[in-house]
Amino acid sequence: xxxxxxxxxxxxxxLGNRFxxxxxxxxxxxxxxxxxxxxxxxxxxxxxxxxxxxxDAPGYVPFLVTALWPWTAFSEAIVRxxxxxxxxxxxxxxxxxxxxxxxxxxxxxxxxxxxxxxVAILVVLALTGQGVSLMGLAPALLLYIPLFALALGIALxxxxxQVFVRDLVQALGQIMMLLMFAAPIFYDSxxxxxxxxxxxxxxxxxxxxDAFRALLLHHGAIDLTRVAFALATAAVVLLLGHSLFRxxxxxxxxFL
Amino acid sequence: xxxxxxxxxxxxxxxxxxxRNADRLRALGxxxxxxxxxxxxxxxxxxxxxxxxxxxxxxxxxxxxxxSTLLKLITGVLTPSSGTVRVNGTIGALLELGAGxxxxxxxxxxxxxxxxxYGLDGALLRERIPKIIxxxxxxxxxxxxxxxxxxxxxxxxxxxxxASLKPDLLVxxxxxxxxxxxxxxxxxxxxxxxxxxxxxxxxxxxSMYHVQKLCRHACWLRGGEIAMQGDVFDVTQAYxxxxxxxxxxxxxxxxxxxxxxxxxxxxxxxxxxxxQPVVLEYGERLRVAVRMRSRDGRAPSLAVGIVRADGTPVYxxxxxxxxxxxxxxxxxxxxxxxEFDGLPLLPGSYSVRVHPMDPEGVRLFDTAERGLxxxxxxxxxxxxxxAHRWIGAGAGPA
Numbered sequence: 001x002x003x004x005x006x007x008x009x010x011x012x013x014x015l016g017n018r019f020x021x022x023x024x025x026x027x028x029x030x031x032x033x034x035x036x037x038x039x040x041x042x043x044x045x046x047x048x049x050x051x052x053x054x055x056d057a058p059g060y061v062p063f064l065v066t067a068l069w070p071w072t073a074f075s076e077a078i079v080r081x082x083x084x085x086x087x088x089x090x091x092x093x094x095x096x097x098x099x100x101x102x103x104x105x106x107x108x109x110x111x112x113x114x115x116x117x118x119v120a121i122l123v124v125l126a127l128t129g130q131g132v133s134l135m136g137l138a139p140a141l142l143l144y145i146p147l148f149a150l151a152l153g154i155a156l157x158x159x160x161x162q163v164f165v166r167d168l169v170q171a172l173g174q175i176m177m178l179l180m181f182a183a184p185i186f187y188d189s190x191x192x193x194x195x196x197x198x199x200x201x202x203x204x205x206x207x208x209x210d211a212f213r214a215l216l217l218h219h220g221a222i223d224l225t226r227v228a229f230a231l232a233t234a235a236v237v238l239l240l241g242h243s244l245f246r247x248x249x250x251x252x253x254x255f256l
Numbered sequence: 257x258x259x260x261x262x263x264x265x266x267x268x269x270x271x272x273x274x275x276r277n278a279d280r281l282r283a284l285g286x287x288x289x290x291x292x293x294x295x296x297x298x299x300x301x302x303x304x305x306x307x308x309x310x311x312x313x314x315x316x317x318x319x320x321x322x323x324s325t326l327l328k329l330i331t332g333v334l335t336p337s338s339g340t341v342r343v344n345g346t347i348g349a350l351l352e353l354g355a356g357x358x359x360x361x362x363x364x365x366x367x368x369x370x371x372x373x374y375g376l377d378g379a380l381l382r383e384r385i386p387k388i389i390x391x392x393x394x395x396x397x398x399x400x401x402x403x404x405x406x407x408x409x410x411x412x413x414x415x416x417x418x419a420s421l422k423p424d425l426l427v428x429x430x431x432x433x434x435x436x437x438x439x440x441x442x443x444x445x446x447x448x449x450x451x452x453x454x455x456x457x458x459x460x461x462x463s464m465y466h467v468q469k470l471c472r473h474a475c476w477l478r479g480g481e482i483a484m485q486g487d488v489f490d491v492t493q494a495y496x497x498x499x500x501x502x503x504x505x506x507x508x509x510x511x512x513x514x515x516x517x518x519x520x521x522x523x524x525x526x527x528x529x530x531x532q533p534v535v536l537e538y539g540e541r542l543r544v545a546v547r548m549r550s551r552d553g554r555a556p557s558l559a560v561g562i563v564r565a566d567g568t569p570v571y572x573x574x575x576x577x578x579x580x581x582x583x584x585x586x587x588x589x590x591x592x593x594x595e596f597d598g599l600p601l602l603p604g605s606y607s608v609r610v611h612p613m614d615p616e617g618v619r620l621f622d623t624a625e626r627g628l629x630x631x632x633x634x635x636x637x638x639x640x641x642x643a644h645r646w647i648g649a650g651a652g653p654a
Contacts, residue, residue, distance in 0.1 A: 002375045009372045013358075095349070095355035095373050096332035162567075164284035166277075244288075250335035251287055254271050255280060 003098055005185055011112075012106035023131045030117045033072055037121075040064055044186065047154035052188055055171065058217040062130045064217050065121055067185045070144070073114035074151050074205060075176045080108040081155035082162045089256040101243070103159045107152050115144060122216065136215035144214070146234035147208055153234070156241030160248040163255050184209045189220070204233055261425055261456050262307040262330060266339035270296035278530050296357055298637025300325050303339070309424070311458040314471035314488055316464075321477040323460045327351060327427050329371070329460070339629065345424030345456075348374065350414050350431045357405035363394065363428050370417045384420050392416035393439075407434050415439075419446055424510050425637045426450065429460045444470065464492045464532075496530060518556040518612035520624040521547040521589065525608060538603055538634060545593040546624070548612045554583050556594035556612040559620065562628070563607050570606065570639050576617030602642045603632040 019028065044050040045060050052063050084106040085092065085099055092099060119137070126132040162168045183205040184192070192200055200206050207230040213219040273295040284486030285291075300322040307313055315323050328334040329341055331349040356373070357366045362516070369386050371381050385408050387399050392412045397405060408603060411434045412618055418426065426447070432440050451457060461467050467488060476484045476493035484491050524545040525534040536542060546559050575582060575592055582592035606628045611620045634641075 001376070005377045006372055009369060009377070013361075013369065091358075093328075093333060094351050095345075095370075097373055161284065162279045166280075184605040248284075248287060251283075253334050255274070255283070 002103065006097065007104050007108075010101055011108050012142040014105050014109035015112065018113070023140065024038060030120060031115050033069060034121070037061070037065065037068065038185070040068070040141050041043075050186075052219075053191065058131050058213075058219050059181065060134050062125050062220070063213065064186065065118075065167075066132075066212045067127060067183075069114055069118040069121065070147060070208055070212055071180060071183070071185055071205060072184075073111045073118070073144075074147060074178065074208075076114065076252050077107040077110035077148075077151040078155050078158060079169070079176060080110055081173055082158040082172055084155075085159045085163050085252060086166075092256060095254060099110055099252065100156065100245060103245070104152065107148070107155045111144065111151070112147055115141075133218060136218075140212055140215045143208065143211055149238045150204055153237030153239070153241035156238075156245040160252075162247045163165045163252050164249070179203060179205065204230075204237075259308050260306055261309050261311075262305060262341065262343050262458075264303055264305040264330070264339065264341040266586065267300065267303040267305070267326070267329060267336050267341050268298065268338035269300040269322075269329060269334060269442075270298040270337045272296055274531045279396040287620075300329070300477075301418060303477075303482055305482075305485075307425075307456060309345075309456055310454050311473060312459070312471040314467035314474040314492070315458060315460045315477065316462075316467060316474055316492065317477035317483075322480040323477055324351065324429055326477065327429055327458065327460060330425075331427055343425065346374075346421075346422045347425045348418040348423030348430075349427040350411075350418055351427070351429045351549070352548055353590045356539060357402045357410060357413070360401055362401055363392070363409075364389070364399040367413065370414070371421070374417075374421050374423075376421060378428065379650055386581060388420045388435050390444075390527065391419055395553050400416055400644055404548060408436055408439065410433050412439055415443055419450075422450070422455070425456045425458065430462065432461060432466055433463060438508065445532045449518065453646070466494055473476045496532070516621050517551050517614070519549050519622040520610060521549050523547075523608070523610055523626050525626055525628065531626065533605075533629050535629045535631060538598065538599070538630055538632030539598050542596040542599045542608075544595075544608055544610065545591065546582075546587065546610045546612075548589050548590045548591055548622075549613075553588055555584065555590055556592075556621075557615055557617045558582050558594075559617075560592075560594050561611075562601070563609060564604065568639070570601070572615050574613060574615070576615070599630070601628075602636055602641060603630045603634055603641060604639075605629050 030247060041061050041064065044064070049167055052058060052060060056061075081103045084102040088102050091097070119141075122132050123134070126134045158168060159171065182200070183203045184200065187206075189197060189200060189206070189210060207222075207226055210220055211222045211227070213228075214222045272279075274280055275281065285367060293466070304328060305326075315326065325334065328351065330343060330377060331347050331351065332343075332489050333349075333351070336352050344415050349391065356370065358369065361369070364385070367385060371377065371388075376384070392398070392409075392415075394405075394409045394412055397409060402413075411431050414430065415428075415435075418428075442548070444466070447459075449458060453471070459467060459470055471488045473486065473496075475482060475487040476491050476495050484494055522529055524543075526536070526541075526543050527545075528534050546558055546560070548556055548558065550556055557574055557576040559572060559574035562570040564570060573594075574610065575594075580592075581592040585591040588651055608626045610624050612622055613620050
């Protein structure tokens with residue numbers, strides 16, 4: 001299938017772009033979240049003395065890892081693919097190609113990089129006895145599928161809108177920061193006052209943070225209605241993103 | 257396979273006017289909610305075009321006439337704002353420079369990507385890459401990033417990729433102009449083979465030589481509309497005539513010239529009129545024929561001179577020096593004709609200047625000038641070849 005092959009080619013180029021010319025190459029992908037994790041661990045564990053309440057609560061570092069890594073993949077995929085169409089204006093003006101390919105390849109490359117880091121660090125945590133259940137790894141990887149679909153749906157919308165309104169990518173950095181703190185990544189849903197907890201559920205990432213922890217740390221439980229709701233949300237967002245992208249696609253060239 | 261390869265009906269393209277950033281937001285809203293645009297700049301209107309398989313069409317017109325826009329609509333890079341275009345086959349397109357190459361990547365990587373964009377991938381691509389590289393013939397540059405290429409090299413690479421794809425339709429936009437002489441010849445040869453093999457071509461070029469050489473039909477776009485369409489020679493001649501008219505001196509100047517005692521009506525070099533330069537091979541015959549008008553009916557004498565492109569005089573002679581008189585060709589019209597057998601000008605660019613003079617060959621009136629290009633391979637210096645021979649053993653006469 002030519003479109004799939006083309007996507008693969010752009011995906012490989014995107015991966016190459018990220019590491020081409022950088023000193024550490026692919027290692028940087030692992031290093032960056034590790035440094036981030038070290039900073040957060042220091043601030044939250046040693047400065048704020050954060051602890052997850054509960055008798056059999058996991059340590060703060062595995063608690064943070066299980067939600068922060070998927071979040072990094074999610075938010076980076078959206079932010080990077082927002083400019084995917086704009087950045088390839090030269091190509092789009094010369095060659096007829098399905099433009100979704102550019103967005104899919106960019107989003108997929110973010111997920112690929114951070115998924116690899118995620119697996120690596122979980123294995124390390126499990127081997128050093130941090131209470132990570134490797135049994136949960138397979139279903140956790142499956143969980144990345146709806147997460148990717150959700151990210152791709154949002155990315156398609158953002159990439160299409162970015163062509164018309166160039167401010168989007170600037171605003172997006174702030175929005176992502178807000179969404180990060182409005183999701184139970186640095187804290188547990190249970191720590192949030194009951195009145196606010198309902199609002200937290202509006203953040204699409206809340207489900208994923210909770211679900212990853214339930215699978216990998218046996219912390220908390222996820223009922224099936226939430227799973228079904230999250231799957232439906234991902235599917236609807238992806239369809240919406242795709243149709244919006246398709247609708248604006250014929251006009252990209254006029255505004256690039 | 258249908259015989260009609262491209263079918264365009266009422267094709268048009270208009271761009272929305274975007275002056276301020278708020279316009280972009282408004283345009284987005286209008287597109288999302290299916291409202292029409294208010295202000296649009298139309299660049300192409302009502303184009304009906306049929307191209308059958310095996311046809312070769314030259315697209316000509318001034319800058320900004322809509323040639324590139326039409327090509328982009330045909331290749332699917334742009335979406336038409338009105339009308340439809342259908343293409344029943346694969347397209348290989350070289351639009352402007354670059355063909356979408358990524359400047360940071362090497363030629364080799366760009367070949368792979370460009371071919372993949374045209375659906376050529378995997379084993380078939382690996383098999384063809386050496387051929388593509390051989391065709392591009394840019395030596396070790398193939399592993400350098402494309403940003404270090406000259407524009408000619410970029411075109412070589414782009415053309416090599418397209419040549420390997422053998423598309424049903426080849427679309428090229430002014431790309432031959434950038435390549436050097438040998439690559440142009442290679443491309444022209446390839447296109448001729450491709451056409452002989454049943455390929456279809458749309459060529460955009462400002463070189464009427466290329467258009468006439470490669471195309472059987474031509475389409476002339478003027479201000480976003482088709483001005484003329486048909487046989488290549490008819491259309492290119494009409495197009496050139498239009499340009500001559502545009503660049504002709506204003507009526508005021510013409511009136512001033514009409515007041516002259518003697519004036520030039522036209523100059524033909526080897527039978528070719530107009531104002532295009534004439535190309536000769538070294539040592540060929542040159543015949544200059546000048547039509548002149550005489551206000552009082554007296555026969556003028558004619559001075560003909562050759563100057564180098566920088567204005568250095570090479571040779572000049574007038575009819576009265578040789579005792580020749582221009583022939584009367586009509587009421588108040590005279591025709592003077594001179595022939596240089598085996599013109600000894602060395603390869604280069606020259607101008608032929610003609611002046612009508614009074615019958616005594618004293619006063620010089622009007623001036624007309626035509627370009628002359630002498631082609632050939634020679635390492636001699638200067639302007640003309642002087643007859644010579646080397647003295648000594650082993651040296652024959654020149």
